[in-house]
Amino acid sequence: xxxxxxxxxxxxxxxxxxxxxxxxxxxxxxxxxxxxxxxxxxxxxxxxxxxxxxxxxxxxxxxxxxxxxxxxxxxxxxxxxxxxxxxxxxxxxxxxxxxxxxxxxxxxxxxxxxxxxxxxxxxxxxxxxxxxxxxxxxxxxxxxxxxxxxxxxxxxxxxxxxxxxxxxxxxxxxxxxxxxxxxxxxxxxxxxxxxx
Amino acid sequence: xxxxxxxxxxxxxxxxxxxxxxxxxxxxxxxxxxxxxxxxxxxxxxxxxxxxxxxxxxxxxxxxxxxxxxxxxxxxxxxxxxxxxxxxxxxxxxxxxxxxxxxxxxxxxxxxxxxxxxxxxxxxxxxxxxxxxxxxxxxxxxxxxxxxxxxxxxxxxxxxxxxxxxxxxxxxxxxxxxxxxxxxxxxxxxxxxxxx
DNA sequence: ATTTGGTGCTAACGTTAGTTAGTGTATTTT
DNA sequence: AAAATACACTAACTAACGTTAGCACCAAAT
Numbered sequence: 001x002x003x004x005x006x007x008x009x010x011x012x013x014x015x016x017x018x019x020x021x022x023x024x025x026x027x028x029x030x031x032x033x034x035x036x037x038x039x040x041x042x043x044x045x046x047x048x049x050x051x052x053x054x055x056x057x058x059x060x061x062x063x064x065x066x067x068x069x070x071x072x073x074x075x076x077x078x079x080x081x082x083x084x085x086x087x088x089x090x091x092x093x094x095x096x097x098x099x100x101x102x103x104x105x106x107x108x109x110x111x112x113x114x115x116x117x118x119x120x121x122x123x124x125x126x127x128x129x130x131x132x133x134x135x136x137x138x139x140x141x142x143x144x145x146x147x148x149x150x151x152x153x154x155x156x157x158x159x160x161x162x163x164x165x166x167x168x169x170x171x172x173x174x175x176x177x178x179x180x181x182x183x184x185x186x187x188x189x190x191x192x193x194x195x196x
Numbered sequence: 197x198x199x200x201x202x203x204x205x206x207x208x209x210x211x212x213x214x215x216x217x218x219x220x221x222x223x224x225x226x227x228x229x230x231x232x233x234x235x236x237x238x239x240x241x242x243x244x245x246x247x248x249x250x251x252x253x254x255x256x257x258x259x260x261x262x263x264x265x266x267x268x269x270x271x272x273x274x275x276x277x278x279x280x281x282x283x284x285x286x287x288x289x290x291x292x293x294x295x296x297x298x299x300x301x302x303x304x305x306x307x308x309x310x311x312x313x314x315x316x317x318x319x320x321x322x323x324x325x326x327x328x329x330x331x332x333x334x335x336x337x338x339x340x341x342x343x344x345x346x347x348x349x350x351x352x353x354x355x356x357x358x359x360x361x362x363x364x365x366x367x368x369x370x371x372x373x374x375x376x377x378x379x380x381x382x383x384x385x386x387x388x389x390x391x392x
Numbered sequence: 393a394t395t396t397g398g399t400g401c402t403a404a405c406g407t408t409a410g411t412t413a414g415t416g417t418a419t420t421t422t
Numbered sequence: 423a424a425a426a427t428a429c430a431c432t433a434a435c436t437a438a439c440g441t442t443a444g445c446a447c448c449a450a451a452t
Contacts, residue, residue, distance in 0.1 A: 030226035047430045155381040158362040166358030185351040193389025
């Protein structure tokens with residue numbers, strides 16, 4: 001069929017991963033086939049294996065690319081000296097931007113991680129659990145400083161993260177408001193619900 | 197292996213559907229196999245087909261059971277004479293109870309509906325879209341009556357419904373707060389974020 | 393007691409899946 | 423220009439899937 005097109009920024013492997021993310025998002029990891037992916041990439045199925053080891057490698061490349069990005073961001077936020085509310089707002093905006101600008105891989109990481117195989121699966125779950133605990137710690141600290149209503153921090157984290165994953169529906173919808181407006185609406189509702 | 201156990205309330209088909217919901221929730225629709233389901237039911241795979249037409253029938257039974265329940269509830273809420281905030285609170289509590297008490301089928305309906313086949317797929321999507329519009333209409337009306345902050349109603353619906361689906365994480369977590377406390381926390385944050 | 397229908401079994405079908413082997417051809421390196 | 427490497431192809435394998443056919447059995451109805 002021909003060669004996989006690349007530019008100087010992306011290797012052929014990265015091209016495949018990017019297209020896999022789109023495919024996995026649309027069909028789901030299990031329902032997506034390597035032959036389908038090959039079609040999209042413009043190559044025969046067997047040829048993919050010159051660049052990747054397996055289908056599952058694609059999944060964990062996608063999931064950890066996202067997980068690592070969020071992990072690093074959390075570190076930078078923790079290091080900053082600002083109010084808890086401001087930290088939370090920064091984290092939320094980061095998540096919203098992620099959902100808007102890297103939708104495919106974020107969506108796959110969110111919904112398809114359960115198909116990871118060990119040791120990747122356990123590793124991913126650990127990173128996730130840790131991330132949420134760190135997020136909850138910021139909220140707890142805000143509650144102690146009376147910036148935030150006295151609610152269960154774990155629940156608050158869960159609400160906020162899942163609310164943001166609702167941007168999926170925004171992507172699907174026909175008549176949608178702009179990304180910026182969406183962002184401001186989300187911040188209003190979510191942060192507004194926390195403030196004391 | 198033996199007969200499928202039933203009681204007077206549930207036919208054998210209903211037993212299969214209930215176990216399918218649990219399996220689909222855990223593995224995902226595509227990854228769950230009929231042989232696995234048969235094992236759980238305590239029967240050979242082929243025997244399932246004495247009670248159901250196909251794997252996909254199981255999925256649409258599950259999805260529409262949930263969709264119809266929510267549709268009916270929306271009707272009763274619309275008919276009530278109370279403030280918009282109160283209506284919203286009722287809807288949220290209904291969703292939270294659903295997530296807590298009928299977790300398996302609600303989860304499957306939420307996450308696996310995309311594997312429905314037409315005409316069920318289109319039908320389901322229509323019901324979903326309609327439901328959200330009716331929910332948004334209640335919010336709009338609350339905004340006009342100044343009960344609710346002037347935010348985008350569609351976004352608010354999306355946030356609230358997805359936030360509730362976060363109860364999934366609550367189910368998974370080891371050290372979890374009680375369902376009642378969870379419910380009150382959610383209401384506090386979500387409704388609190390709306391009030392004017 | 394006999395019939396009937398519901399329910400289970402074994403065996404097998406056609407399809408699709410992920411992946412590998414082996415070969416030829418472009419491209420890059422020397 | 424020659425050698426080495428990267429990459430794509432065809433063909434095929436094994437495993438698993440949903441589902442069907444055909445037969446045996448047990449329970450309830452006649």
